[in-house]
Amino acid sequence: MLDLKLIRENADEVEKALARRNGGHSLSGIVKVDSSFRQIQAEWESLNQRSNVISEMFKTGKASKEEIESLRQESKDLKKRREDLEKEKAELEDELETLRLGLPNLPDATVPDGRDENDNVEVHSWGTIPTIQDPKHHWEIGPTLAVFDFERGVKLAESRFTLLEENGAKLERAIMNFYLDFHSKRGYRELFPPILVNRECMIGTGQLPKFEGEFYKCADDELYLVPTAEVPLTNVYRDEVxxxxxxxxxxxxxxxxxxxxxxxxxxxxxxxxxxxxFNKVELVKFCLPDRSHEELESLTRSAELVLEALELPYRRIALCTGDLGLNSQKTYDLEVWFPAQDKYREISSCSMFGDFQARRANLRYKPADGGKPRFLHTLNGSGVAIGRTLAAILENNQQSDGSVTIPKVLVPYLGGMDELKPKN
RNA sequence: GGAGAGGUGGCUGAGUGGUCGAAAGCGGCUUCCUGCUAAGAAGUUGUACGGUCAAAAGCUGUACCGAGAGUUCGAAUCUCUCCCUCUCCGCCA
Known part of the structure; x- marks a missing residue:
């Protein structure tokens, strides 16, 4: 959410900054609603003021008996007018809130301009792309190695749900534990948050109200299944200083x-x-406003390091303005190599949000110099997606005999198992 | 699920329908004092959005005592609905 004062006072500049994204974002609607809201607000306040004066006269008993009757009547009339204004005021306020919540963040100055993912910029790549004769897709390899059972996954739920067979289940858990251990050792405090969260959380991190249809929601409770751990983690300190x-x-x-x-x-x-x-280990940071850029670099680096530890070839992409998510000022995607698809696929997305989420979730800090509480800055990134890691390991580590070697760092997490062999 | 208690400022905790933005304590900040971070004394201390101002300070207006509705000239205080927390019992991983 952008600062309303900033919009009001520098509408042109904000509009110019937003224009770097796709689809123009006109601010004239917001400015107009804001000014009529404030006008109504002022009128409403002046009526309140009069009512308070009348109350005061009752209190002090200064009015004569005849005056009391007319004051009583005036006060009733005032109340009626106030109620009309309140209705109008509430409508405008709702409208303003909706408009503001739908407005995206301002792209950072260092983000490359562009229309869509084709204009994203590769920052660097790591690792050697393996040479594999007729590489197979992970969905071809997995079922032969007791990793995936796609048919039964669909039977249990619906399409896009997968049952992990024994090796898949163990591998998924091994990757998850490796990631958590890795990041814990590097200074991230490990939490296990609720997986159902309330609506305030979803608004706080920017999933709602704009993307209502994207999420699973409980029918009888105002609770959502988390689309990412970013939601509970970023909301841990909601409404706190x-x-x-x-x-x-x-x-x-x-x-x-x-x-x-x-x-x-x-x-x-x-x-x-x-x-x-799907499973994912997520990294979230809260920092001082002037630290965002370096925190983004180190956050992204943390995600890269797990891929390097797993020896998976990847590249880092800087998203262009047109491909940036609603909340984000700047985003790096990490893409890992998928041999059978002959291309890189996203496995992590690391973003800085400035105070955009902090405003929504009311995340503040009290400056050491004793000033008023200020909004802090938030960042997050996948550290990284577990399922895609598993798929990438199957594809990159496939051998000509149909087996798959396990990355060294995962072997201890699998009780010493260092390869998956086809059943028969 | 049953029974009960309660939701007030950074925290603890008072509050008779007008004198309550709200006692008191703690904490925070400022100053004083004792030759050093300890103790003591005094003062000060909520947030949001407006107005005034070149701007800040200051002054000033409105709102806010879980949320919403109602009664009343006037509600933290009375009524209703909802939400949440706590205690006991039951049930359950």
């Missing part, structure tokens, strides 16, 4: 994630890449 000395705060957590994938019909329908339920 932290001390400056507490910052920065690094959090990490594993959660399952649930997404309807409403806009992705027909995309990645095969395999384990795009599921309604």
């Amino acid at each position: 932290l001390d400056e000395e507490q910052l920065p705060i690094y959090l990490c957590a594993y959660t399952p994630n649930f997404r309807r994938e409403a806009g992705s019909a027909g995309k990645d329908t095969r395999g384990y890449i795009r599921q309604h339920q």
Whole structure:
């Protein structure tokens, strides 16, 4: 959410900054609603003031008996007019809130301009792309190695749900534990948050109200299945004022994630890449406003390091303005190599949000110099997606005999197992 | 699920329908004092959005005592609905 004062006073500049994204975002609507809201507000306040004066006269008993009758009547009339104004005021306020919540963040100056993902910029790549004769897709390899059972996953739920067979289950858990251990050792405090969250959380991190159809919601409770651990983690300190000395705060957590994938019909329908339920370890940071850029670099680096530890070839992409998410000022995507698809696929997305989420979730810190509480800055990134990691390991580590070697760092997490062999 | 208690400022905790933005204590801040971070004394201390001002300070207006509705000239205080927390019992991983 953008600062209303900033919009009011520098509408042109804000509009110019937003124009770097796709689809123009006109501010004239917001400015207009804001000014009529304030006009109504002023009128309403002056009526209140009069009512308070009348009350005061009752209190002090200064009015004569005849005056009392007319004052009583006046007060009743005032109340009626106030109620009319209140209705109008509430409507305008709602409208203003909706408009503001729908407005995206301002892109950072360092973000490359562009229309869509084709204009994203590769920052660097790591690792050697393996040479594999006729590489197979992970969905071809998985079932032969007791990793995936796609048919039964669909039977249990619906499409885009997968049953992990014994090796898959163990591998998924090994990756998850490796990631959590790795980030915990590097200063991220491990939490295990609720996986159902309330609406305030979803608004706080920016999923709602704009993307209502993307998420699973409980019918009888105002609760949502988390689409990412970003939601509970970023909301941990919602409506709180932290001390400056507490910052920065690094959090990490594993959660399952649930997404309807409403806009992705027909995309990645095969395999384990795009599921309604998937596992992920997420990294979240809270920091002082002037630290965002370096925190983004180190956050992204943390995500890269787990891929390097797993020896998976990847590249880092800087998203262009047109591909940036609603909340984000700047985003790096990490993409890992998928041999059978002959391309890189996203496995992590690391973003800085400035005070955009902090305003929505009311996340503040008290400056050490004793000033008023200020909004802090938030960042997050996948550290990284577990299911896609599993798929990438299957594809990159496939051998000509149909087996798959396990990355060294995972072997201890698998009781010493260092390869998966086909049954027969 | 049954029974009960309660939701007030950064925290603890008072509050008779007008004198309550709200006692008191703690904490915070400022100053004084004792030759050093300990103790003591005094003062000060909510938030949001407006107005005034070049701006800040200051002054000033309105709102806010879980949320919403109602009674009343006037509600933290009375009534209703909802939400949440706590205690006991039951049930359950």
